Amino acid sequence: xxxxxxxxxxxxxxxxxxxxxxxxxxxxxxxxxxxxxxxxxxxxxxxxxxxxxxxxxxxxxxxxxxxxxxxxxxxxxxxxxxxxxxxxxxxxxxxxxxxxxxxxxxxxxxxxxxxxxxxxxxxxxxxxxxxxxxxxxxxxxxxxxxxxxxxxxxxxxxxxxxxxxxxxxxxxxxxxxxxxxxxxxxxxxxxxxxxxxxxxxxxxxxxxxxxxxxxxxxxxxx
Numbered sequence: 001x002x003x004x005x006x007x008x009x010x011x012x013x014x015x016x017x018x019x020x021x022x023x024x025x026x027x028x029x030x031x032x033x034x035x036x037x038x039x040x041x042x043x044x045x046x047x048x049x050x051x052x053x054x055x056x057x058x059x060x061x062x063x064x065x066x067x068x069x070x071x072x073x074x075x076x077x078x079x080x081x082x083x084x085x086x087x088x089x090x091x092x093x094x095x096x097x098x099x100x101x102x103x104x105x106x107x108x109x110x111x112x113x114x115x116x117x118x119x120x121x122x123x124x125x126x127x128x129x130x131x132x133x134x135x136x137x138x139x140x141x142x143x144x145x146x147x148x149x150x151x152x153x154x155x156x157x158x159x160x161x162x163x164x165x166x167x168x169x170x171x172x173x174x175x176x177x178x179x180x181x182x183x184x185x186x187x188x189x190x191x192x193x194x195x196x197x198x199x200x201x202x203x204x205x206x207x208x209x210x211x212x213x214x215x216x217x218x219x220x221x222x
Contacts, residue, residue: 014037014094014095014096015094015095016039016092016093017092017093017094017095018090018091018092018093019041019043019087019090019091019092019093020087020090021087021088021089021090022087023086023087024085024086025043025085025086025087025093026067026081026084026085027081027084028047028048028080028081028082028083028084029080029081030080030081031080031081032067032069032070032079032081033070033098034067034070034095034097035065035066035067035068035070035071035097035098035101035109036066036085036093037063037064037065037093037096037112038061038062038063038091038092038093039063039092039093040062040090040092040147041062041087041088041089041090041091041092041147042059042060042061042087042088042089042146042147042148043059043060043064043066043085043086043087043088043091043093044056044059044060044085044086044087044088045058045059045066045083045084045085046083046086046168047082047084048084054168055168055171056165056168056169057120058116058119059088059119059146060116061146061147062147063112064116065108065112065113066085066116067081067085068109069081069082070098071098071109088147088160088165089147089148089160123142123169126139126142127171132170132172132176132180133180133208134208134209134210135170135172136166136170136172136177136180136181136184137184137205137209138170138209138210139169139170140159140161140190140197140199140205141199141206141209142169143169144157144159144199148160148161152198156198156199156200157198157202158196158197158198158199159196159199160195161195161196161197162195163177163181181197188200188201189201189204189205189208190205
C-alpha cells in the first residue's frame with residue numbers, strides 16, 4: 001500500500017482503502033502527511049532500531065487513528081514517519097488529509113490517541129514486570145482480545161500469531177519465545193499450529209499472567 005501525498009484527497013471526506021495481511025501501510029522514514037483510521041482488522045505500529053531489531057510500539061484497533069505526527073504544527077512536525085504501520089490481519093482503513101479535519105474529528109482523534117496511550121502504557125508495564133514466560137502469556141492474552149483472536153469449532157479461543165510476532169511484542173528473541181511456547185505446550189496450557197496458538201486453559205494462563213490488566217495500569221499510575 002502506497003501512502004498518498006498530502007493534498008491528494010480531493011474533498012473533505014476520507015477515502016476508504018484496504019490492506020492485505022502483512023501489507024505495510026507506510027514505512028519508517030517515509031515522508032508523512034496523512035492521517036489514518038482503522039475501520040476493521042488489526043494494525044501494528046513498529047520501529048526498527050539502529051541494530052536492526054524490530055520493536056512493537058502499539059496496536060491499532062478498529063476505530064483507532066494513527067499517523068498522528070502529521071497533526072503537529074509544521075515547524076514541529078517530523079518530516080518522516082518515525083515508525084512503520086503493518087496490517088496483521090486483512091484491514092480496511094480511512095485516509096484523511098489533516099488540513100481538512102473538522103473540529104469533531106479532531107476531538108475524536110484526541111480521544112483515540114489518549115486511549116491508545118493508555119494501552120501502550122499498560123503494555124510497557126507488562127514488559128517491565130515478570131520473566132519472559134509471564135510477558136509472553138500476557139501478550140497472548142492481550143492479542144486474544146484483538147482481531148487476531150477467534151474461536152475454533154470447539155469454542156476454544158486461539159490467537160493467530162507467530163513466534164516472531166510474540167518476540168517483537170514481548171521484548172525478546174524468537175529463539176527464547178519458542179522455548180517458552182514449548183514449555184507452555186508441554187504443560188498443557190496451549191496447543192500450537194501453523195500461525196496460531198490455542199489457549200487451552202484460560203484460568204491457568206490468567207493466573208500465570210499475574211495481574212488483572214486494569215490493576216496493573218492503576219498500580220503503574222500511582
